[in-house]
Amino acid sequence: MNHDPRSAARAGFPWLLLVGISLVALNLRGPLVTIAPVIGDIEESLGISSTTAGLLTSLPVLCFALGTPIAAWTIRLTGAERAVAIALVGTLIGTIVRSGGTTWAAFAGTVIIGLAIAIGNVVVPVVIRRDVPPERAQLVTGVYSAMMNVGSMLTIAATAPLAEVIGWQWATAVWGVLVIAALAVWGVHLRRTVAESREARAAEALAVTGSIAAVTGPTGVVPPGERSAWRNPMTWLLAAAFAAQSFSYYGLSAWLPSLYADDYGLDPVAAGNVASLFQLAAVAGALGVPFLAGVRPRWVQPALVGVLWTTLPLGLLLAPQAYFVWTVTGGIAQGGGFVVIIAMIVRITRTDRETTQMSALVQSGGYLVAATAPPVLGALHESSGAWALPLVAVLVATLSFLALTTTAAVRSARPTIPG
Numbered sequence: 001m002n003h004d005p006r007s008a009a010r011a012g013f014p015w016l017l018l019v020g021i022s023l024v025a026l027n028l029r030g031p032l033v034t035i036a037p038v039i040g041d042i043e044e045s046l047g048i049s050s051t052t053a054g055l056l057t058s059l060p061v062l063c064f065a066l067g068t069p070i071a072a073w074t075i076r077l078t079g080a081e082r083a084v085a086i087a088l089v090g091t092l093i094g095t096i097v098r099s100g101g102t103t104w105a106a107f108a109g110t111v112i113i114g115l116a117i118a119i120g121n122v123v124v125p126v127v128i129r130r131d132v133p134p135e136r137a138q139l140v141t142g143v144y145s146a147m148m149n150v151g152s153m154l155t156i157a158a159t160a161p162l163a164e165v166i167g168w169q170w171a172t173a174v175w176g177v178l179v180i181a182a183l184a185v186w187g188v189h190l191r192r193t194v195a196e197s198r199e200a201r202a203a204e205a206l207a208v209t210g211s212i213a214a215v216t217g218p219t220g221v222v223p224p225g226e227r228s229a230w231r232n233p234m235t236w237l238l239a240a241a242f243a244a245q246s247f248s249y250y251g252l253s254a255w256l257p258s259l260y261a262d263d264y265g266l267d268p269v270a271a272g273n274v275a276s277l278f279q280l281a282a283v284a285g286a287l288g289v290p291f292l293a294g295v296r297p298r299w300v301q302p303a304l305v306g307v308l309w310t311t312l313p314l315g316l317l318l319a320p321q322a323y324f325v326w327t328v329t330g331g332i333a334q335g336g337g338f339v340v341i342i343a344m345i346v347r348i349t350r351t352d353r354e355t356t357q358m359s360a361l362v363q364s365g366g367y368l369v370a371a372t373a374p375p376v377l378g379a380l381h382e383s384s385g386a387w388a389l390p391l392v393a394v395l396v397a398t399l400s401f402l403a404l405t406t407t408a409a410v411r412s413a414r415p416t417i418p419g
Contacts, residue, residue, distance in 0.1 A: 023182035030151030037160040037272035054378035062371035063114025090116025099173035145286040153279035241404035242366030251373030282335025306402025308333035313395035
């Protein structure tokens, strides 16, 4: 792996950068699920249907898929560190606007949040790869993934209790405090980068521009010996797997609190607390899956994660009284599922450009499908008057994840597959 000229100077572990990335990660998923525990209040306050309310959680995910050109342009224009700050500022503005109390404000703020987080999704891995010592990059990536889930857990657990005291608008807006904290720490890191040499900045710009060209161009010019991700069957196999992973995650994140309230008679606070376990358990999955990387054969790791994924919808359908257990096992799986797919991309690609191109295609396609999950599950619930049909849809998605990731792992182990 190639590194910019600053890599030679990275003698110690960048603790400030780790803290900054962790705080940034808290804000890359939490704002998306903040409204789930108070979705009923929002529907009543704005006078909208369940399907329309589901769009408030699906629109940011759609922005992930469609906002890559904006993210690319931002990174090229400002550089990586400033792009992170822009992502945080955009998230803060969107959080405030979304809590304005009108349907227009709710949707406008949601779009702003989605586009801002799309920038963060693209740029943070670039920062990790560039500024973290190679032997620690996997650890920092795991922390980054885990902290995204911690952010989701915090907002899901605390938003409903706050809403009972200060109303849903303030309860969703107050999470801007986490964004401000991230901006404060990231600002210190940003100031430290001002004194970088022109050579280091030029190398960074070249690396980022090359990566972004692979993202935004139709196919680009493929270097000799490098296979275009567009023509690689593994790209589309992993894109389908990521779509199944993301559909399940975002659909469940949006509706689990409502499901627990309806089917188990939990009040909004209790339902939010139980649903937050789905996010909290993901930390174990995100940090635990890398320790299984050496297990052979390679298909064992994704198969184990896939089986755990199916336990949540299947368990709630067949043994609903154990919903606490299924929430935890499903949470572990959703945290591990993201890591399984991203790690596979890294393993089977041979150059940074190929990795960037495949990752962009896989995630863009996956998030495009994920954007349909909240409204689809909401519509299934609204039409059937129960949660069984939405759970069947999630079961189909998790079974697809199991089959697709296991197949991809088998293919990646063949000598003909790069890696």
